[in-house]
Amino acid sequence: MPEHFDAIIIGAGQAGPALAARLSGAGWHVALVERHLFGGTCVNTGCTPTKALVASARVAHQARRAADFGITIGGPVSVDFPSVMARKDRIAGSSAANVECWVRGLKDTTVVHGHARLDGPQRVRVGQRELESDRIFLDVGGRAAIAPMQGIADVPLLTNSSLLALKELPEHLLVVGGSYVGLEFAQMFRRFGAQVTVFERAARVISREDPDVSQAVHDLLAGEGVDLRVGSECMAFRMEGQQIRARARCGDDEPEALCSHVLVATGRRPNTDDLGLDTAGVKTDARGFIEVNDFLETSVPGIWALGECNGRGAFTHTTWNDYEIVAANLLDGLANQNRRRVSDRILTYALFTDPPLARVGLSVQQAKDSKRPTLIGERPMRRVSRAVEKGEEYGFLRVLVDAESKQLVGATLLGVEADEAIAALSTLMYAKAPISVLQRSVQIHPTVSELLPTVLGELKPLE
Numbered sequence: 001m002p003e004h005f006d007a008i009i010i011g012a013g014q015a016g017p018a019l020a021a022r023l024s025g026a027g028w029h030v031a032l033v034e035r036h037l038f039g040g041t042c043v044n045t046g047c048t049p050t051k052a053l054v055a056s057a058r059v060a061h062q063a064r065r066a067a068d069f070g071i072t073i074g075g076p077v078s079v080d081f082p083s084v085m086a087r088k089d090r091i092a093g094s095s096a097a098n099v100e101c102w103v104r105g106l107k108d109t110t111v112v113h114g115h116a117r118l119d120g121p122q123r124v125r126v127g128q129r130e131l132e133s134d135r136i137f138l139d140v141g142g143r144a145a146i147a148p149m150q151g152i153a154d155v156p157l158l159t160n161s162s163l164l165a166l167k168e169l170p171e172h173l174l175v176v177g178g179s180y181v182g183l184e185f186a187q188m189f190r191r192f193g194a195q196v197t198v199f200e201r202a203a204r205v206i207s208r209e210d211p212d213v214s215q216a217v218h219d220l221l222a223g224e225g226v227d228l229r230v231g232s233e234c235m236a237f238r239m240e241g242q243q244i245r246a247r248a249r250c251g252d253d254e255p256e257a258l259c260s261h262v263l264v265a266t267g268r269r270p271n272t273d274d275l276g277l278d279t280a281g282v283k284t285d286a287r288g289f290i291e292v293n294d295f296l297e298t299s300v301p302g303i304w305a306l307g308e309c310n311g312r313g314a315f316t317h318t319t320w321n322d323y324e325i326v327a328a329n330l331l332d333g334l335a336n337q338n339r340r341r342v343s344d345r346i347l348t349y350a351l352f353t354d355p356p357l358a359r360v361g362l363s364v365q366q367a368k369d370s371k372r373p374t375l376i377g378e379r380p381m382r383r384v385s386r387a388v389e390k391g392e393e394y395g396f397l398r399v400l401v402d403a404e405s406k407q408l409v410g411a412t413l414l415g416v417e418a419d420e421a422i423a424a425l426s427t428l429m430y431a432k433a434p435i436s437v438l439q440r441s442v443q444i445h446p447t448v449s450e451l452l453p454t455v456l457g458e459l460k461p462l463e
């Protein structure tokens with residue numbers, strides 16, 4: 001006999017637990033199925049462990065620069081890699097335990113352990129158990145996608161998950177893919193003392209960004225001794241004794257690296273291939289992402305898809321926003337015209353190199369493509385007094401403003417505290433307020449944010 005629920009949620013990543021809490025809080029009888037670790041990618045193999053490691057790497061970097069600040073450290077700075085990893089494990093482990101404790105404590109939520117598969121539009125099988133509901137929520141996330149490359153079957157490859165489980169510092173880490181995952185790991189492992197090489201297939205790293213932004217991040221990492229090879233096509237691998245020989249083709253150049261470890265950071269794929277979607281008729285796109293409308297409803301009534309698996313966002317904050325949209329539309333009694341929509345979301349994210357790169361809205365190229373008259377304001381971080389005082393002058397502030405409405409349409413901040421300062425700009429965009437609101441505001445001195453009104457006052461036409 002199937003067990004009946006008011007809602008079945010598959011996946012306890014970033015949307016599942018919060019949705020279970022809200023639905024069960026509203027009196028629904030909920031089943032939450034998780035096959036592996038509570039908290040999903042972000043807590044266990046993504047944001048939390050990587051940002052804990054970025055913090056350790058920053059301490060090592062700053063300690064090496066101690067003399068710049070008039071501080072003497074009595075001897076060379078060394079990195080105790082097992083202790084760094086133990087700290088990361090403590091932080092991520094406690095986060096995962098908190099999520100698990102939270103969901104297990106929810107009244108009216110049944111936690112089911114195991115791999116869930118749809119078996120028709122209203123039924124889910126988990127091992128021997130059959131669950132039934134006319135509302136099913138899929139928050140199954142994604143995993144590392146390994147790009148096809150010659151010889152990869154013959155060499156050991158690491159993904160974000162296995163790299164985070166290493167016990168010893170790699171002597172020479174080769175990172176394939178110079179984007180969010182690859183660059184955060186590249187910088188931190190270099191700071192821990194490994195030799196690091198990045199092979200990126202595109203003509204530049206983080207190729208979704210404007211070319212000068214890519215270049216600034218490239219120079220930042222190169223300046224710390226990361227060897228970056230862009231335009232690395234046709235990567236091939238083979239074992240050479242205990243080491244891995246990697247070769248690429250970059251135009252006329254054929255760079256090679258003899259490395260101890262290879263991290264593949266060539267993108268993500270959704271966990272939809274073994275979910276029984278076909279049994280219910282849930283449509284996916286060519287890459288396996290579940291097709292959803294503006295309310296995150298799939299092609300099958302009564303089935304929603306949230307988070308990374310719907311292809312509408314690949315960040316924790318976008319998954320969380322998906323949860324808010326679905327919960328509000330189901331529970332908040334919103335009038336039809338007030339229903340929350342994915343299209344209300346403004347793109348924002350950070351690359352947590354040190355200093356970080358923070359983005360909201362349009363890039364310069366996208367603003368040009370929009371054909372709207374646009375104004376641009378820029379300031380190097382060396383003209384931001386807080387950055388000078390902190391001895392971290394790398395980077396710049398850039399804002400883009402619609403010339404007619406005088407509303408902010410995008411910003412790129414590269415520099416110390418950029419990941420925090422961007423929030424004022426995204427809030428301005430959500431408020432659909434003219435930039436005069438921020439220009440007339442008083443910000444704390446000395447902060448990076450205090451220069452945002454100044455940059456907005458120094459606009460010129462974007463050519």
Ligand SMILES: Cc1cc2nc3c(=O)[nH]c(=O)nc-3n(C[C@H](O)[C@H](O)[C@H](O)COP(=O)(O)OP(=O)(O)OC[C@H]3O[C@@H](n4cnc5c(N)ncnc54)[C@H](O)[C@@H]3O)c2cc1C
Pocket residue numbers: 010011012013014015016033034035036037038039040041042043045046047048050051114115116117139140141142160181271274275306307308309313314315316317318319352
């Ligand atoms: C190295 C790295 C660093 C990152 N850093 C950041 C960052 O700093 N900031 C940021 O915003 N984002 C970051 N991200 C992205 C972020 O981690 C993800 O976008 C986010 O975790 C997606 O949440 P989700 O709930 O959609 O999926 P997930 O967190 O992947 O959760 C899905 C859950 O579903 C479970 N599951 C899957 N299939 C089934 C099934 N059939 N049955 C039962 N359970 C199932 C999985 O075990 C998992 O627990 C990072 C990602 C990586 C890889």
Ligand SMILES: NC(=O)c1ccc[n+]([C@@H]2O[C@H](COP(=O)([O-])OP(=O)(O)OC[C@H]3O[C@@H](n4cnc5c(N)ncnc54)[C@H](O)[C@@H]3O)[C@@H](O)[C@H]2O)c1
Pocket residue numbers: 147148149176177178179180181182184199200201202205206207232233235265266267268313314315349350351352
């Ligand atoms: N700070 C953050 O918020 C953060 C951090 C890490 C990851 N993430 C999330 O994880 C997702 C995945 O990140 P990612 O960096 O793995 O993927 P990505 O899709 O952003 O980048 C993959 C990179 O690999 C390159 N590539 C692909 N095939 C290759 C090949 N054969 N040889 C060499 N290079 C190749 C691509 O050109 C691209 O630059 C991101 O979309 C992001 O949402 C977020």
